Amino acid sequence: MKIIGVSCSPRKGKTTFYALEVCLQAAKETISGIDIRLIELSDMKIHGCVACGKCSKVLECSQEDDFVKMIPILSDPGLAGLVMATPVYFGSMTSQCKAFLDRCVMFRRNGFLLRNKVGGVIAVGGFRSGGQELAIQSIHAAMLVQDMIVVSEGKPTSHYGATLWSGHPDGIEKDTVGLETARSLGKRVAEVATKMHG
Numbered sequence: 001m002k003i004i005g006v007s008c009s010p011r012k013g014k015t016t017f018y019a020l021e022v023c024l025q026a027a028k029e030t031i032s033g034i035d036i037r038l039i040e041l042s043d044m045k046i047h048g049c050v051a052c053g054k055c056s057k058v059l060e061c062s063q064e065d066d067f068v069k070m071i072p073i074l075s076d077p078g079l080a081g082l083v084m085a086t087p088v089y090f091g092s093m094t095s096q097c098k099a100f101l102d103r104c105v106m107f108r109r110n111g112f113l114l115r116n117k118v119g120g121v122i123a124v125g126g127f128r129s130g131g132q133e134l135a136i137q138s139i140h141a142a143m144l145v146q147d148m149i150v151v152s153e154g155k156p157t158s159h160y161g162a163t164l165w166s167g168h169p170d171g172i173e174k175d176t177v178g179l180e181t182a183r184s185l186g187k188r189v190a191e192v193a194t195k196m197h198g
Contacts, residue, residue, distance in 0.1 A: 030187045116149060
């Protein structure tokens with residue numbers, strides 16, 4: 001059973017990556033033997049969908065970019081959960097995140113390959129209330145169209161997902177409230193994935 005985390009920040013190894021690391025570590029500690037993988041989109045060139053329709057006929061894309069590396073990962077029957085993590089840009093996800101989600105249309109068109117996979121979302125904002133929930137909801141919408149099982153971060157807060165504050169005066173590492181939501185999300189995704197796919 002696999003859980004994939006995708007960091008959608010254009011900046012490699014920064015606060016969004018850190019938040020996702022914390023989340024995935026909690027998932028790993030919750031369910032023994034779970035296979036965890038973290039992917040950074042900052043390492044990749046992924047163009048937006050051009051609606052060419054090629055993936056309506058076959059699980060392939062006409063564009064030759066780094067998204068082709070994601071096709072076998074996301075179509076793997078062993079995939080049980082997907083955690084998307086994005087910084088907040090103007091109240092929503094990054095362009096990297098949007099391009100990635102749009103290109104995932106191929107999994108819907110080829111038999112709803114992401115159906116019943118557990119989806120969780122992390123948003124990192126420059127302010128405590130900097131648009132995190134709206135960014136999370138926009139990603140939830142894409143997950144629901146894939147017929148995924150969308151979860152909150154679970155107890156004790158149980159809201160939309162993990163919300164962190166990159167602008168904390170002492171750094172994101174000291175955002176104890178936000179980091180707790182990241183850990184809770186990791187646990188929740190792992191728990192539900194085990195119920196669905198364990």
